[in-house]
Amino acid sequence: MQHETLLPTTSGNLIVYDQGTFCSSICGNFSLQKCSVRLSVPHVSYFISTKNGYYRIRPRADREPFLVYCDMSDGGGWTVIQRRSNGKENFNRWVKWDDYKLGFGKFQGKTDEYWLGNDHIYDLLSRGESSLKIDLMDWHGERRYAVYENFQLNNEQDNYRLWFGTYSGNAGDALSGGSNFEDQWSASHKGMQFTTSDKDHDRFLAGNCALENKGGWWFNRCHAVNLNGRYYKTGRYNGSHDNGIIWSTWHGTWYSLKYVAMKIRAPFFVDSESGDGENSQGG
Numbered sequence: 675m676q677h678e679t680l681l682p683t684t685s686g687n688l689i690v691y692d693q694g695t696f697c698s699s700i701c702g703n704f705s706l707q708k709c710s711v712r713l714s715v716p717h718v719s720y721f722i723s724t725k726n727g728y729y730r731i732r733p734r735a736d737r738e739p740f741l742v743y744c745d746m747s748d749g750g751g752w753t754v755i756q757r758r759s760n761g762k763e764n765f766n767r768w769v770k771w772d773d774y775k776l777g778f779g780k781f782q783g784k785t786d787e788y789w790l791g792n793d794h795i796y797d798l799l800s801r802g803e804s805s806l807k808i809d810l811m812d813w814h815g816e817r818r819y820a821v822y823e824n825f826q827l828n829n830e831q832d833n834y835r836l837w838f839g840t841y842s843g844n845a846g847d848a849l850s851g852g853s854n855f856e857d858q859w860s861a862s863h864k865g866m867q868f869t870t871s872d873k874d875h876d877r878f879l880a881g882n883c884a885l886e887n888k889g890g891w892w893f894n895r896c897h898a899v900n901l902n903g904r905y906y907k908t909g910r911y912n913g914s915h916d917n918g919i920i921w922s923t924w925h926g927t928w929y930s931l932k933y934v935a936m937k938i939r940a941p942f943f944v945d946s947e948s949g950d951g952e953n954s955q956g957g
């Protein structure tokens with residue numbers, strides 16, 4: 675019998691839940707189609723509604739558990755792998771490749787900024803999480819989203835090369851590079867390796883895209899999407915490089931978004947009607 679433990683809230687709403695689980699499985703009793711946690715105590719099993727918050731998950735039994743924000747609204751079961759909301763966290767890392775590999779940021783408040791880490795993301799994806807949803811919000815409070823099926827990373831030996839399949843949503847398919855062939859050739863992120871300022875794997879021969887664009891990413895030469903870029907508090911910005919937080923098919927490359935989050939879950943997940951109803955998109 676699987677042992678599951680739900681501990682009382684400590685600071686914030688951390689819940690320890692680290693037996694081979696991740697957000698989809700916490701919020702993933704598919705027969706109930708409900709975001710719930712099964713509590714197992716002697717002779718009794720029952721369910722409670724699951725809340726948005728930070729959970730300590732353990733997708734691989736041979737690795738240490740780690741903290742992550744589980745978004746149980748928006749259908750439920752989402753593991754948030756990246757979030758930008760206030761510019762407080764430095765994504766232009768000094769110790770670069772290893773920070774992006776292991777993860778960094780703050781894991782406390784519901785809008786705290788972090789990068790979960792390429793190793794953690796890789797482990798979650800290799801466990802079957804493969805739907806990627808990206809939430810976007812501009813400085814007028816308007817929201818858009820993009821969903822990609824078959825989101826996958828290769829391992830570190832291949833520098834976390836990025837793959838993804840079918841797009842749906844209302845933000846435009848910027849990860850594929852934009853609307854015309856020339857843009858796609860130079861800016862599509864499909865098949866690109868991860869680049870940081872100390873490890874250049876991009877297709878820009880004359881330089882390093884991560885240095886110009888202020889954060890690690892799956893750069894081509896260089897990008898149509900730059901979600902780890904510099905946080906501008908204005909929306910439109912000027913500079914020598916288009917290094918803001920960019921989703922080019924919505925606001926172009928000279929507009930930096932106010933809020934973005936990247937989240938993943940299992941592709942067979944059935945949207946939940948519960949969760950705690952909290953709007954996870956911050957603001």
Ligand SMILES: [Ca+2]
Nearest residue numbers: 874878881882
């Ligand atoms: Ca280069």
